[in-house]
Amino acid sequence: MKVCIVGPGAVGSQIAAALVQGGAAASVLARGAHLNAIRDRGLVIATADREERVSIAASDDAGKLGPQDVVVFTVKAPALAAAMTQARPLLGKATEIVAGMNGVPWWFMSEKVKPLLDPDGVIAATIGGASVIGGVIYTAAHVAAPGRIMLTVPRRRLTLGLVPGAKSIHLEKLAGILDRGGLPTKISASIGIDVWTKLIGNLSGNLIATVVGLPLNEAFAHPDNREAARRIIDEAKLLAAALGYPVKVDTDRMVADSAGIPHRPSTLQDFEAGRAIEIDALFRAPLALARSANVATPTLDDWFGRLTAKIEARTS
Structure with a gap:
């Protein structure tokens, strides 16, 4: 399974590392010093007493990574529209999208929150008819240095679930890969x-x-x-x-x-x-x-x- 993380910060980097360790063909779309560190030294997920380092494909050019089976967006909400524009080459006809941001997501009761979350319609236009998987992660972490994520609290968990009206051929496999990779993951029947x-x-x-x-x-x-x-x-x-x-x-x-x-x-x-x-x-x-x-x-x-x-x- 080809999976790309768009926005590998404190949350996205943990998902990326778990994907690699779970056996997925994973990559990250990153930029700047964070991108350079991941390319040069790998991606490090650390706690107070241990760390794990994974090698992962990384680029600032979505075209070089190509269409994916699943694209996981973990950017902050204010950056989502720009990130989706940058990530368009990752989105093939059957690509499924995971939304892993905090707050009210753009897919939730869209007409009532659209003026706040997608005022120019960029997100809706980019997503089109793609299947969307909602994601909720509990973690206490921060980017300690480029390419290095520090977990303040080692406990963490991820929940995935189809948004209303969506279908998926990858959800169960994706959850299994993440769980095997060390990020406890479950599937919810009501992601809302x-x-x-x-x-x-x-x-x-x-x-x-x-x-x-x-x-x-x-x-x-x-x-x-x-x-x-x-x-x-x-x-x-x-x-x-x-x-x-x-x-x-x-x-x-x-x-x-x-x-x-x-x-x-x-x-x-x-x-x-x-x-x-x-x-x-x-x-x-x-x-x-x-x-x-x-x-x-x-x-x-x-x-x-x-x-x-x-x-x-x-x-x-």
Whole structure:
């Protein structure tokens, strides 16, 4: 099976390494220092006490990699349209696409979130009639150096599932390859539930940690922040249920889990590095869906207002 990862950052690199170790003909579409490091020294996935290094085909030219059986997009949402344009030579007539980004994905209730997630229609035009597989990954990791991914917490897992209306001839084989390659992977019959389950955690953990500028465990050490997280989680659960995705999440357990993770979420990493934050997919799209469903989200509104004020202060 030929599989290419577009955007091999902290998440995509883990998937790429698992594909290689599971026996796939894997490649990455990368650029800059990260690309050079992967070409020269391989791709390294490390924890505090061990590391694994894999050799993988890497290029910044999709035409040189050619059409694939599966293309996995793990870029941040603001970069997705540009990445899809660059990746067009990877997409053959039967290529299947895995969407492995945070937040509300472009395929979810597309008409309600399209103005935020695909305003120019680039994503829809590129995808065409391709089968789309949704992906949800739980991992605490960051790019420690070009070609080197550091796992803050060794535990990780990936869930894959067909989006509504899609069909796949590769899903089961792909999941098996990833699982054999060391990335625990399961197939979900309702990927929308899985997307919303993770999104609820992002709405509380990412938002609060980014606003206060602290890793999850330090941010959630403050009682007021934990209470805000509980309220955001409960508001998001009501929203998910109103949209037809009744998420079974224990609010106190989710808060306790976040409080035990010494990790700077991706939104905080991006803010501190001066990069664009996934503000539309992670925050504006859920809020737009809440308005359309007449679901009140006062705590989420408050903390999102704090985030936008912080972003505006950085750019002023």
